[in-house]
Amino acid sequence: MRLSRITFGIAATALLISLAAQAEDAYVPQPPEHRRPGTTLRIDLIGDSTQTDNAGYGRGFCAHLSPKVDCLNMAKGGASTKTYREDGLWDRALSTKPDYMLIQFGHNDIESSEHLARQVTIEVYEQNLRRFVDEARSHGIKPVLVTPLTRRYFQKDGKVHSDLLQHAAVMKRVAADMHVPVIDLQTESIAYLDRIGEVAGTKLGITKKDAEGKLAPDKTHLNWAGSFVFGRMVAVDLGKAVPTLHPYLLRTPAALPPEGELAMRVFEGKPFKIVLVGDSTTATEGGWGPGFCATLTSNVTCVDLGANGRSTKSYLDEGLWTKALAENGNYYTFQFGHNDQKDDPKRHTDPATTYSDNLRRFIRETRAMGGIPIVLSPLSRRTYKDGKLVETDGLKEYGAAARQVAAEERVNFVDLLGLSQKFLSTMTQEEADAFDMVGHPDAKAENAAPAKPDRTHLNDKGKAVFGRMVADNIIRSQVELGPNVNGLPAGATPMLQPASTDGH
Secondary structure, eight states, X not given: OOOXXXXXXXXOHHHHHHHHTOGGGGTSOOOOSSOOTTOSEEEEEXXXXXXXXXXXXXXXXXXXXXXXXEEEEOOOTTOOHHHHHHTTHHHHHHHTOXXXXXXXXXXXXXXXXXXXXTOOOHHHHHHHHHHHHHHHHHTTOEEEEEOOXXXXXXXXXXXXXXXXXXXXXXXXXXXXXXXXXXEOHHHHHHHHHHHHHHHHHHTTEEEEXXXXXXXXXXXXXXXXXXXXXXXXXXXXXXXXXXXXXXXXXXXXXXXXXXXXXXXXXXXXXXXXXXXXXESTTTSTTTSSHHHHHHTBOTTEEEEEOOOTTOOHHHHHHTTHHHHXXXXXXXXXXXXXXXXXXXXXXXXXXXXXXXXXHHHHHHHHHHHHTTOEEEEEOXXXXXXXXXXXXXXXXXHHHHHHHHHHHHHHHTOEEEOHHXXXXXXXXXXXXXXXXXXXXXXXXXXXXXXXXXXXXXXXXXXXXXXXXXXXXXXXXXHHHSGGGGGGBOOOOTTOOOOOOOOTTOOO
């Protein structure tokens, strides 16, 4: 199967530094400067979480198109017609210069008692849609409007009662007035769900857990099976709405790839294995790994192979990666940077070249043996100056490189550096020292003298806090893992990065 793709090279180190400040770049792909080789057509997906790859029908839609189509998913979790423009995503989408845009909003535009900043009146929603159509056309792009995918709101009569009917009606009116092709996904998805019923319909979505660990169905977002059902629906309807595109549609439904089959087994509660690969800030002695493993349900085998003092280079050179692959894990996490930045020639890597190349090798070889890779930026150090957390220790360059590689390789990314820095920036040095480990083997190398506080490695409290942070954020994009992470401890407030599951 061919998913939507991004093809651009690793930038120079200076660019990586600037990218480090742009948290959203981890979740909205940088537009490629050229089309994927061998393609004759580009289609962009413009919308909210129900269109994304990880939580919507995006990957299923792209999987049902010919390899001649460069299918680029520019949808953003939590976006509305208002915020998609305000956040610069619309300008970025226009810059990709597609032939067609499939535009679908509504879930986050709809007004609620929360009165969120992204919400707009139905009148403004219509104005925003008309503006998207006009501007797409002015750039030589053919817009196609898609009414919003229904939520799976089944009622006592066994039927779906949608809260998006008004938005669907407005979108169809805009399409008629402006002579734009329209796909009525709202009507068709309701009819499909009414036909298969609530039990079968629920199996197309993801699940969430509350603070007590109780599973509850997510009635908006999709798992792999749901993505392929509704993605196929949109692809077929596109061929009808725009007949010239019909030849680009696969004649028969695409089968789930191995990654999707694994994800569905995980959704069903089958046993699986996660392998943690990294340096000492992942390892059992002083890293977040033990805290992460402690959050997982009993059907998960969690193997922490983080190793003290290692970089991406030395982890490979010393054969540790070969041993990690031999574990035959289903998921692999990768977090390096602290030792890659050292001058030691046995460990040093450049963020824009060798470090990025090593991450790509981890990703490539994980996929080759049937595993799913997840990339993390390095954990923050906990040193303060003049009352503020020091963030100029060189880790940002490695964090930005990890982010860019993850986007380029279509791998889920956890910005642990940004998350941990944001969390620690609310503290004083004394408060952050509550996470410091005593007596770690790497303490002398990190802190110049063993008597100084170890502000890199974690004690049991730190392992629990930052392990929980990793778990809470992995499941926001690697959504099939959600049921396998226990609910938050009572009274805990999660530190979360933007993700494809944002929005209702």
